[in-house]
Amino acid sequence: MNRHVFHKNLNTVLIYAFLIIIGFTTIFPLLWMLATSLKDPYADVSKLTSIVPSKCHWDNYRAVFVETNFLREFCNSVFVTFTITAGKVFTSSIAAYAFARMIFWGRNHIFLGYIATMMIPHSVTMIPTFLLLQKLGWIDTYYALILPEMFTAYGTFMLRQFFLNLPRDLEEAAMIDGCNSWQIYCNVIIPLSRNALITLAILIFMGSWKNFMWPLIVIHSAELYTLPVALAKFKEMYGIQWPLLMAGSVIMILPMFIVFIAGQRFFIKGITLGAVKG
Amino acid sequence: MIMGFPEQKHIGRNTTAWLYLAPNFLGFLSFTFIPVLFAIVLSFFRWDIFNPPQFVGFENLRDLLGMSIVNGKIAFNDPYFWKYLWNTVFLMLTIPVNMLVSLLIAIMLNHPLKCIGFFRSIFYLPTICGGVGILLLWSFIYNPEFGLLNQALALIGIKGPGWLTDCTWAKPAIMLMGTWGAMGGTNMLLYLAGLQGISEELYEAANIDGASVFQKFRHITLPMLRPTSFFIFIMSVIAGFQGGFDAAFILTGGGPAGATTTLSYYIFNHAFVWFNMGYAATIALVLFLIVLIITIINWRFGGNVHE
Known part of the structure; x- marks a missing residue:
């Protein structure tokens, strides 16, 4: 009996040790980034022996915002990301609603087409899309950043699967009460799918906030740079001033961190939705 | 239908x-x-x-x-393409390692302990933080003089190489970064969901038969997680063939000597640096074909993984 208890405790200790080691490996580089961003950019700051900055140079963050175009780029990123997130969630949720609850000519074929295109690499569509936008004269505008990102086959697919599993009683009751399709969408479908919608919105937000390649391709003027492109250029300019560079990185990461913490409750559950079923 | x-x-x-x-x-x-x-x-x-x-x-x-035989040797019309295809495949060698680490973490998190939610969030951090910010952090970590890695190695008396500029170490450096970013992320959550779907009775029956921890893992956990593993593997391979652009662009510029150039970086260069639109589209379509074949394999052998 004692031996059993001992084994159980030993197991628990080993599991905690494992978790702490992995957790430390994960979080140490991030903490180091944070610490570096607070060090004096003009002193020899990068020694491992001085992990914690002796004095916090919050001034680095001010410098990043004031001495470069960072504020503008931050606002660009916020504007582009929020527009894309709202647009994508809206277009894919109404399309998924049509696929899941309505009957129309060609529905199954179109849906199959959506699924089939989900595996097409971005490199294939990227070149023609660039040429198309160039023809329209939209290269180096917000249109080029936003419009091609306004729809998602994946999101439509995920939401359709979710909508199909919603109980129909409420909708039928709403129909009997004389609600039209838009009222049913707003008052029945949306409230019932809150988790799925929030999960999708977080995924889109993260993807769009991090997106580096597309803005790099379609944007040439500095005043339209989004944060990732700005940071990459920043590295070319301030390559050796690590504290400033790390401050910029922290600023880029912080919004994703906040969104994740705020939506975590829905997100951790939602992310496995529609991916694997037992 | x-x-x-x-x-x-x-x-x-x-x-x-x-x-x-x-x-x-x-x-x-x-x-x-x-x-x-x-x-x-x-x-x-x-x-x-x-x-x-x-x-x-x-x-x-x-x-x-195209290729031809010159003096008994195969000469490729575009040797770079084959080199970069090889790079792309080489970088995917981390997929099994990443999966194993993810599975281990998921198994540990599947115990009813305190602070599980806390650890899960910590492990997920690299996934949410990804992108250029984290790549800059790694370019700092791999910096030969000031970098975290070489300073840590110096503590135990090893002089580390210039990780991103050394032909031998550039690929492993990129791979290590990938493992750090992926081990506690989405794949781990998928495994965790898979583990929670395994019936407790199977383990109880095995306990009665006196199975060891390793036997239970080998004969219950692994087989029951096969669909999840297959799904993760296929998705990682598909993503792997398309990946590597951001790291190549930010960390190495595809170097040293093209050692970290992947297909997506090669396509980008052909299309938007050298403006060979037709050629770039051709490479992209070949890439698509590779992904398509893998997807078909997935459908044929993946069973009912994807609904």
Whole structure:
């Protein structure tokens, strides 16, 4: 009996040790980034022996915002990301609603087409899309950043699967009460799918906030740079001033961190939705 | 048919339905369907976007995949393509390692302990933080003089290499970064969900039979997680073939000597640096073909993994 208890405790200790080691490996580089961003950019700051900055140079963050175009780029990123997130969630949720609850000519074929295109690499569509936008004269505008990102086959697919599993009683009751399709969408479908919608919105937000390649391709003027492109250029300019560079990185990461913490409750559950079923 | 419905009252029919579908469908047509067709047409042309396109038939494909035998040796028409394809595949060697680490973490998190939620969030951090910010952090970590890694190695008396500028170490450095970013992320959550789907009775039965921890893992956990593992593996391979752009662009510029250039970086360079639109489209389509074959394998052998 004692031996059993001992084994159980030993197991628990080993599991905690494992978790702490992995957790430390994960979080140490991030903490180091944070610490570096607070060090004096003009002193020899990068020694491992001085992990914690002796004095916090919050001034680095001010410098990043004031001495470069960072504020503008931050606002660009916020504007582009929020527009894309709202647009994508809206277009894919109404399309998924049509696929899941309505009957129309060609529905199954179109849906199959959506699924089939989900595996097409971005490199294939990227070149023609660039040429198309160039023809329209939209290269180096917000249109080029936003419009091609306004729809998602994946999101439509995920939401359709979710909508199909919603109980129909409420909708039928709403129909009997004389609600039209838009009222049913707003008052029945949306409230019932809150988790799925929030999960999708977080995924889109993260993807769009991090997106580096597309803005790099379609944007040439500095005043339209989004944060990732700005940071990459920043590295070319301030390559050796690590504290400033790390401050910029922290600023880029912080919004994703906040969104994740705020939506975590829905997100951790939602992310496995529609991916694997037992 | 993939979507059999029981006959029910439908909320809308043709016109109404199309109104709902239209915004999404227009986006789908203009930014996916037509571009794919356009890419196929483009692959038959040579076009630098400044001069009018020139029809060249299958020349792009021949230049890309063709090979001949010169003096008993195979000479590739585009040796870079094969080199970068090899790089892309080489970088994917981390997939099994990443999966194993993810599985281990998931197994540990599947115990009813305190602070599990806390650890889960910590492990997920690299996934949410990804992107250029984290790549800059790693360029700092790998810095030969000031970097975290070489300073840590110096503590135990080893002089570390210039991780990103050394032909031997550049690929492993990129791979290590990938493992750090992926081990506690989405794949781990998928494994965790898979583990929670395994019936407790199986383990109880094994306990009665006196199975060891390792035997239970080998004969219950692994087989029961097969669909999850297969799904993660296929998705990682598909992503792997398309990946590597951000790291190559930010960390190494594809170097040293092309050691970290992947196919997606090669396509980007052909299209947007050297303006060989037709050739770039051809490489992209070959990449698509590779992904397509893997997806078909997935359908044939993956069973009911994907609903």
